[in-house]
Amino acid sequence: MPRVAVIVNAAAGLGYEADWAAALRDKFAAVGLDADVTLAHSGEEMIGTARAALAAGVDIVAAGGGDGTINAVASVLVGTGMRFGVLPLGTLNHFAKDLHIPLPLDEAIANIAQGRPQAVDVGEVNGRIFLNNSSLGLYPDVVRDRERQQRRLGRGKWLAFCWASLAALHRFPFLSLRLDVLGEEHARRTPFVFIGNNEYTMQGLTIGERSRLDGGRLSLYMAQRPTRLGLARFAWHALRGRLGQSRDFDVLLADTMTIDTRRKLIRVATDGEVTLMAPPLQYRSRPGALTVIVPQE
Numbered sequence: 423m424p425r426v427a428v429i430v431n432a433a434a435g436l437g438y439e440a441d442w443a444a445a446l447r448d449k450f451a452a453v454g455l456d457a458d459v460t461l462a463h464s465g466e467e468m469i470g471t472a473r474a475a476l477a478a479g480v481d482i483v484a485a486g487g488g489d490g491t492i493n494a495v496a497s498v499l500v501g502t503g504m505r506f507g508v509l510p511l512g513t514l515n516h517f518a519k520d521l522h523i524p525l526p527l528d529e530a531i532a533n534i535a536q537g538r539p540q541a542v543d544v545g546e547v548n549g550r551i552f553l554n555n556s557s558l559g560l561y562p563d564v565v566r567d568r569e570r571q572q573r574r575l576g577r578g579k580w581l582a583f584c585w586a587s588l589a590a591l592h593r594f595p596f597l598s599l600r601l602d603v604l605g606e607e608h609a610r611r612t613p614f615v616f617i618g619n620n621e622y623t624m625q626g627l628t629i630g631e632r633s634r635l636d637g638g639r640l641s642l643y644m645a646q647r648p649t650r651l652g653l654a655r656f657a658w659h660a661l662r663g664r665l666g667q668s669r670d671f672d673v674l675l676a677d678t679m680t681i682d683t684r685r686k687l688i689r690v691a692t693d694g695e696v697t698l699m700a701p702p703l704q705y706r707s708r709p710g711a712l713t714v715i716v717p718q719e
Contacts, residue, residue, distance in 0.1 A: 423456040424482065426507065426534065427475030429468050429495050431487030432461035449528060453535035455482070465494045465695075472498035481505070482715070484534055488512020489554055493693040497551050500544055500711045507534035507715050517553045520632045521716050537717050541710035542635040545619035548699050552619060552692040553712075556705070558681070559597050559614035597688075602680040603642065610672070616643040617705055621675060638709040642674040678706045 428446065432438045443459040450457035458480075462468040468485070472495045475483050484507030485495035492508055499506050509530050510518035521542070524530050545552045599615065601608040618641040620632050682702040690699045 423454060425480040426450060426455045426457045426482040426484055427471065427478075427480045428457045428459045428484045428486060428507075428509070429471050429475075429491075430459065430461050430485075430509070430511070431468070431491040433463045449531050450535075453532050455531075455535050457484075465490075468494045469498055476502060476504060482507050482534060484509060486511045489514060489517055489693045490695050492517050493551065493553050493695065496544070496553060496712055499713075500551055500708065503713055505539050505713050505715055509534075520554075520635060521714060523716060533717055534715050537715040538719075539713045540636075540716045542712050542714050543619060543638055544708050544711050545617065545640055545705065546708055547617075547690060547692065547703050547705050550690075550692055550697060550699075551708075554619060554693050555622075556617045556693075557615060557691045558599075558688060558703075559612065598683060600682045601642075601674075602682075603674050603676050608672075610644060612644050614645065615681065617641070617679070618643070619707070636710065638707050639675050639677055640679060640705055640707050642672065642676075642679060644672040644674075677709075678704075680704055 428450070430438055430443070430446070438461050440461075443461055446459050447457045458475075460467075460471045462471055468491065472483055472485075476498065482505045483495065483499060485492050486509035489512055491512070492510075496506060508518050508521070508523050509527065510523060510525050511527070515525060518525065518530075521540075524533055545556060547556050596611045596613055597615070599610050599612065601610065618632070620635050620637045620639060621641040622643070623631050623633065680702050685701060687698045687700055688703070689696050690703065691697075
């Protein structure tokens with residue numbers, strides 16, 4: 423029976439306990455897989471468990487949680503050829519959705535047993551990988567403030583996010599950046615920069631989705647000097663599925679790009695996790711670096 427190391431984010435507050443882990447092992451056994459389930463309480467524990475699973479020679483490593491959890495476990499598997507199973511137990515599950523991995527738990531487990539391996543790209547910035555996207559400016563500030571409110575004020579995630587977003591819009595800080603993309607330099611002042619692993623749809627009903635994760639490219643989206651009203655206009659275009667038609671909105675595609683600033687350190691979000699990094703930020707696509715189990719065609 424193939425062995426699977428299943429690493430679940432137990433720190434998300436969803437009530438995962440020993441009985442739940444035992445039931446999960448039974449679900450894997452029902453589809454012919456021998457699962458060793460770890461309920462991890464930190465990113466460090468997830469990464470350590472994934473490394474131990476690689477060293478033990480398991481057949482599959484699977485991660486259960488949101489996009490941050492999927493990123494943490496995947497970061498260990500990049501470049502190894504190990505088959506990676508995804509249990510989308512988070513709120514948004516962008517990575518699973520873009521690969522058409524089923525969201526119901528039983529179906530996701532069946533996919534790990536019956537699906538096919540597919541090599542997909544990952545993005546990387548200064549050695550840190552991202553499966554979905556990386557961002558600078560408003561979003562990392564919002565995440566930092568949201569986590570502070572959750573920790574100090576005990577607010578729920580979404581309430582804290584709303585308050586943090588309003589506070590960020592009130593401050594509305596700009597970044598002064600120098601970009602090197604495809605050998606061309608660009609100077610910009612902008613409140614946000616968004617870098618995607620492959621190209622995101624920017625108009626129509628599928629806005630915010632990716633049609634493929636094996637194109638070997640990064641996509642950069644950036645507004646040029648918008649006011650608060652201009653930022654609201656971008657949001658309105660996004661809701662109408664017409665963001666790609668907005669003026670003063672840069673869209674650049676490349677396999678590598680460099681972003682520099684005069685700041686000694688800058689907050690960088692990767693799949694929703696915020697890290698302080700020293701510029702310049704060296705972004706690159708790593709084509710086919712992660713082998714994910716996806717549904718049969």
